[in-house]
Amino acid sequence: MLYSTLTPAAKRAAFRERLGSGELLQLPGAFNPLSARLIEAKGFDGVYVSGAVVAADLGLPDVGLTTLSEVAGRAGQVARMTDLPTLVDADTGFGEAMNVARTVQTMEDAGVAGLHVEDQVNPKRCGHLDGKQVVDEATALQRIRAAVTARRDENLLIMARTDIRAGAGLDAAVERAQALVDAGADAVFPEAMQHLDEFEVMADALDVPVLANMTEFGKSELFTAARLRDAGVAMVIYPVSLLRLAMGAADRALDTLRAEGSLTSQVEHMQTRAELYELLDYPAYNTFDTGVYDFSLVDHHRHRTT
Numbered sequence: 001m002l003y004s005t006l007t008p009a010a011k012r013a014a015f016r017e018r019l020g021s022g023e024l025l026q027l028p029g030a031f032n033p034l035s036a037r038l039i040e041a042k043g044f045d046g047v048y049v050s051g052a053v054v055a056a057d058l059g060l061p062d063v064g065l066t067t068l069s070e071v072a073g074r075a076g077q078v079a080r081m082t083d084l085p086t087l088v089d090a091d092t093g094f095g096e097a098m099n100v101a102r103t104v105q106t107m108e109d110a111g112v113a114g115l116h117v118e119d120q121v122n123p124k125r126c127g128h129l130d131g132k133q134v135v136d137e138a139t140a141l142q143r144i145r146a147a148v149t150a151r152r153d154e155n156l157l158i159m160a161r162t163d164i165r166a167g168a169g170l171d172a173a174v175e176r177a178q179a180l181v182d183a184g185a186d187a188v189f190p191e192a193m194q195h196l197d198e199f200e201v202m203a204d205a206l207d208v209p210v211l212a213n214m215t216e217f218g219k220s221e222l223f224t225a226a227r228l229r230d231a232g233v234a235m236v237i238y239p240v241s242l243l244r245l246a247m248g249a250a251d252r253a254l255d256t257l258r259a260e261g262s263l264t265s266q267v268e269h270m271q272t273r274a275e276l277y278e279l280l281d282y283p284a285y286n287t288f289d290t291g292v293y294d295f296s297l298v299d300h301h302r303h304r305t306t
């Protein structure tokens with residue numbers, strides 16, 4: 001109950017170990033802390049906190065409007081609810097080198113296992129939209145150096161995301177990624193790759209784990225986990241998928257309520273009360289409550305008789 005049962009340091013160490021195992025780790029995006037519990041219950045390897053989802057949750061587009069405090073707050077709430085490692089989208093680091101350093105320490109305090117910092121100009125755009133711009137290499141490397149220098153737990157995974165592929169092509173992306181690794185990045189997130197063999201080229205060129213972004217309605221086809229693993233990818237995120245599914249279900253259910261005047265026909269699609277309580281570990285809280293109650297009775301009794 002109350003979750004998580006592990007310290008952030010233990011989660012980071014476990015994440016590093018799993019990443020070194022050569023398996024493909026799957027990290028669905030948690031759109032809230034409760035959905036992180038579901039992701040864990042279903043046996044996934046980690047939880048992703050998407051910048052696009054944090055923004056959308058607030059009713060905002062993903063154009064660099066959310067603040068470090070908002071994103072770190074949400075990442076902390078999610079990380080708190082799961083024993084899985086949490087990977088958070090730190091956008092551009094919320095500024096330049098000095099801001100990136102503060103972002104890393106704030107995210108570390110929030111209990112995440114890793115974060116990614118991208119090389120887009122401020123204010124950033126969704127990586128799968130046209131018209132985004134990247135900073136020059138020197139600025140991109142500064143952000144990563146600042147991130148690596150700022151962390152206090154050496155197991156905190158600093159991932160460099162590069163958005164250069166869309167504007168400058170795959171060769172430029174590989175070159176940028178190699179420079180980011182030389183600057184200290186522990187892993188690379190090549191954004192908006194189009195074909196599976198591009199992931200393969202990237203994974204072959206780098207000595208660090210590579211992440212694939214399987215966001216829907218984007219530039220990439222939705223490759224299966226098996227194909228990504230065969231291409232040498234180490235981690236895959238499904239950043240906005242659960243939010244899209246939940247909002248799709250909510251949209252249809254609201255139409256039904258308007259049309260039918262009740263949600264009776266929708267009940268079969270709902271998570272049941274029993275399923276929700278199980279996910280919340282409700283019985284454990286009851287037991288805890290009883291323990292406190294018993295204790296106070298005994299205590300009270302002792303006071304009266306002495």
Ligand SMILES: C[C@](O)(C(=O)O)[C@H](CC(=O)O)C(=O)O
Pocket residue numbers: 049050051052053062089125126127128213215216218239240
């Ligand atoms: C991964 C991503 O950065 C996110 O914030 O989740 C987005 C996802 C999306 O907009 O589909 C991205 O820029 O790819």
Ligand SMILES: [Mg+2]
Pocket residue numbers: 050051052062089091
């Ligand atoms: Mg993002």
